[in-house]
Amino acid sequence: MDNSVSSQHSLVSVRNLSFSRGDKKIFDDISLDFQRGKITAIMGPSGTGKTTLLKLIGGQLYPDQGSITVDGQNVHKLRRTELYNLRKRLGMLFQSGALLTDMNVYDNVAFPLREHTHLPESMIRTLVLMKLQAVGLRGARNLMPNELSGGMARRIALARAIALDPMMILYDEPFTGQDPISMGVLVHLIKSLNAILGLTSIIVSHDVHDTSAIADYIYVLSGGKIVGQGTPKEIQQSESEWVQQFMTGAADGPVHFHYPAKDYVDDLLSSGKRY
Amino acid sequence: MIQFLQYLGKSTRTSFTKLGRGTYFLLQTISGILSVLARPRLLLNQMYSVGVLSFLIITISGLFVGMVLGLQGYYTLSDFGAEETLGVMVAASLVRELGPVVSALLFAGRAGSALTAEIGLMKATEQLSGMEMMAVDPVKRIITPRFLAGLISMPILAALFSAVGIIGGQIIGSGLLGVDEGAYWSQMQANIDFQDDIINGVIKSIVFGFIASWIALFEGYDAIPTSEGVSRATTRTVVNSAFSILGLDFILTALMFGDD
Numbered sequence: 001m002d003n004s005v006s007s008q009h010s011l012v013s014v015r016n017l018s019f020s021r022g023d024k025k026i027f028d029d030i031s032l033d034f035q036r037g038k039i040t041a042i043m044g045p046s047g048t049g050k051t052t053l054l055k056l057i058g059g060q061l062y063p064d065q066g067s068i069t070v071d072g073q074n075v076h077k078l079r080r081t082e083l084y085n086l087r088k089r090l091g092m093l094f095q096s097g098a099l100l101t102d103m104n105v106y107d108n109v110a111f112p113l114r115e116h117t118h119l120p121e122s123m124i125r126t127l128v129l130m131k132l133q134a135v136g137l138r139g140a141r142n143l144m145p146n147e148l149s150g151g152m153a154r155r156i157a158l159a160r161a162i163a164l165d166p167m168m169i170l171y172d173e174p175f176t177g178q179d180p181i182s183m184g185v186l187v188h189l190i191k192s193l194n195a196i197l198g199l200t201s202i203i204v205s206h207d208v209h210d211t212s213a214i215a216d217y218i219y220v221l222s223g224g225k226i227v228g229q230g231t232p233k234e235i236q237q238s239e240s241e242w243v244q245q246f247m248t249g250a251a252d253g254p255v256h257f258h259y260p261a262k263d264y265v266d267d268l269l270s271s272g273k274r275y
Numbered sequence: 276m277i278q279f280l281q282y283l284g285k286s287t288r289t290s291f292t293k294l295g296r297g298t299y300f301l302l303q304t305i306s307g308i309l310s311v312l313a314r315p316r317l318l319l320n321q322m323y324s325v326g327v328l329s330f331l332i333i334t335i336s337g338l339f340v341g342m343v344l345g346l347q348g349y350y351t352l353s354d355f356g357a358e359e360t361l362g363v364m365v366a367a368s369l370v371r372e373l374g375p376v377v378s379a380l381l382f383a384g385r386a387g388s389a390l391t392a393e394i395g396l397m398k399a400t401e402q403l404s405g406m407e408m409m410a411v412d413p414v415k416r417i418i419t420p421r422f423l424a425g426l427i428s429m430p431i432l433a434a435l436f437s438a439v440g441i442i443g444g445q446i447i448g449s450g451l452l453g454v455d456e457g458a459y460w461s462q463m464q465a466n467i468d469f470q471d472d473i474i475n476g477v478i479k480s481i482v483f484g485f486i487a488s489w490i491a492l493f494e495g496y497d498a499i500p501t502s503e504g505v506s507r508a509t510t511r512t513v514v515n516s517a518f519s520i521l522g523l524d525f526i527l528t529a530l531m532f533g534d535d
Contacts, residue, residue, distance in 0.1 A: 087409070090408065092405070094404065115416075
């Protein structure tokens, strides 16, 4: 199965990955490559395991088969300390932001610096303010997470994710539930941070329009398989029914509108059991 | 019959699996103790929320339990003309049994449930996952300080409960019912043994603090990350802690005071 772009420049290589939850197969022998310095998007309908893929890349889940290599290291063969050392070079932006609710914005951004470095407080202050300035929220440093809007929380989480100057950031549904202004801000931030800091970005999203606008390469997943891949332009022009249904948002197609069920008429006419 | 056996087998397997997970979790928690001791601020913050914030409920409950003991003890002892030994009765009941047990039950209800809800919600809001991805071990950073705080706070709270209870008994016994104050204290001093009574009570409270903190933290960490899951976990914490405390109290009492 050769569904990968050249792996020479890739920072993350996923090879023949299979993963199941109970009886449900989430991934069935898929291979992907994420190029250094690029923004790669993983798209697909809800429930296709996009977030699961990020957790597999971050070593939070173990695959049933296959391997994931990040910067030359096989994530699932690393010892705990080695995995933690690798994670220090990764940033992850969770869908909810995952800010620590008992700390204010400043302490949240300072958290990884305090945990992993022995920098003096004055230096930490400078770094935190620089990161907050980068996401435009230096003035919100004293707010608590419950005082932030969803968009602000994600920007703070982004500032925290770049606190240790990582080589790569994993974004889990960064645009979900955002108003147009917040969405625009996040799109701009992801694009500019990737370019300015020389990052590699992996975005998991089902937001076709905004993700296509910033992604260099897109994988479309469905039913545990890669159903399409290419640059945003190639994906738009794809002849695959799966990709077309996803990109145009058609209600029915290869992904059915109806959840599998027995015949409608039989179901209506059957009596006895309540369900 | 077959269904019953299936159910029995399944629930036994589930229970043992959970016990295994809980034991592994406990070992992970204990392995983080040294790193927490190197950062005492983490521990002090948790001792405040687990211990200091439980002071009020422990003090008030201790006072009332002591007052009730004073009343009940006086009525019984006065039948035998032994009301002067009221101090011994109140102190022995509190130091040996009621101090460690009731304060542990209150601790499970007040601090244990709060710990479960806090950890469960941290899991539900991906804060624990977020820490893992920041290469910070959530067990060492979040769980161990709370566990140690519970372990240290529990004997202090039990001692406070007993001390306030003894004063409550004295207020009722001497202040209201006319037991001689000197006899109340001197009988207590003469008959309460440091090793047999006080140290054994302290050992009990340490064991209860250990078990109540472990259950509360594990239930939170193991909770299904939904609002219903956290709510169920909180309930389980209180119920399981109460059973464990009372069961262990029986075993410890049999071991400690069996030869008396």
